[in-house]
Amino acid sequence: MKRYKIFFDIEKEEQWLNEQLQKGYRCTNTSGFGVYTFEKTDKKYVMRLDYQDYLSKKKYEEYKGIYEDFGWHYINGSWLGGIQYWQKEDDNQNEIFSERQSKSNYYKRLMGYSSSLCVLLLFVSYLLFKDSGLYLTEGLWSMEGSLFWKALLFETPFALLRLLPALMLVFFGFSFYKAYRKYSMLKE
Template sequence: MKKYKFYANVIKEEQWLNEQLQAGYKCTNISSWGNYTFEQTNEKYVMRLDYQDYLSTHRFEEYKEIYEEFGWMHVKGSRFGSIHYWQKISDNRDDMFSDRQSKSNYYKRLMNYSLTFAIFFLVISFIIYDGNPLIVKELYLTQGLWEMEGSLFWKAFLFETPFVLLRLIPILILFVSAIQFYMSYMQYKKIKEELSR
């Protein structure tokens, strides 16, 4: 079974993947373009996502070996700073980060990942929108569109609207990244407060 989804929010992506696994599937492949491949199974699987910054070849192999010793299978992720997808048969020890300090470190890495995405798409948005991303008229590039009347206006307007929606994707990703940063920050802050008690 193949499903196509795009997530900018790692937490939501993990929730969705686990919903698929609970329905009796296991994940066999994840492409960079949102193509998820599943196969039916009688086992109950669980998936966890982790973000890691750039790792040397040696550190990357160590990172994988540590989790593989605990039964996790590395589905996807590279050593060049990416989200790593880990899957295993559920055995009531399904949390990758068992102590508060490792959870705190995870949310700190997730904050950095989200912030990087947000800054990148903020810069892209300013380049694309020339500093005016929310002025709807500026997003429609058809000459004289707003002076047209009747059916000619509606044909031109409806024709260009899908392209306008595509131009809004950087703003959407910026918004989702900012929300993910905020959610990660709140979790990080909560765990830090628990650790300081």
């Protein structure tokens, strides 16, 4: 079974994948484009997601080896960084972060990821809006009648696309804030 779903929150993605496991569907593969492959299973599994920054190939193999030594099966990820997908049979030792410090480091990595995306999106938003407004049609606001409405309706999808980086900036800013709060709580 294949399912298509896009997530911007790693914790919500993990929760959704575990809900699929409770329904009896084990994840066998994921793609960067939101395609998840599942197979029916009778066993109970648990899935955990981790975010890692760039790791050399040697460190990445060590990272995978540590998890596999504790019974975790690697589903997907990349040594270049990003979300790492881990799954194992449910044995009541289902956390990948065994201590407070490793969980704190996880949230610190998520904060770095979110803040770097915020900076990138802020730059893109600046480039899109520095010389013009949201609507680019010349004389749009001085048009009258049906000509105005036709031009406005035609231009609106493009204006929304130009607005997308700014909206994503707000979203990733919120993601940074959530990770920061959890990081701060663990540091106390």
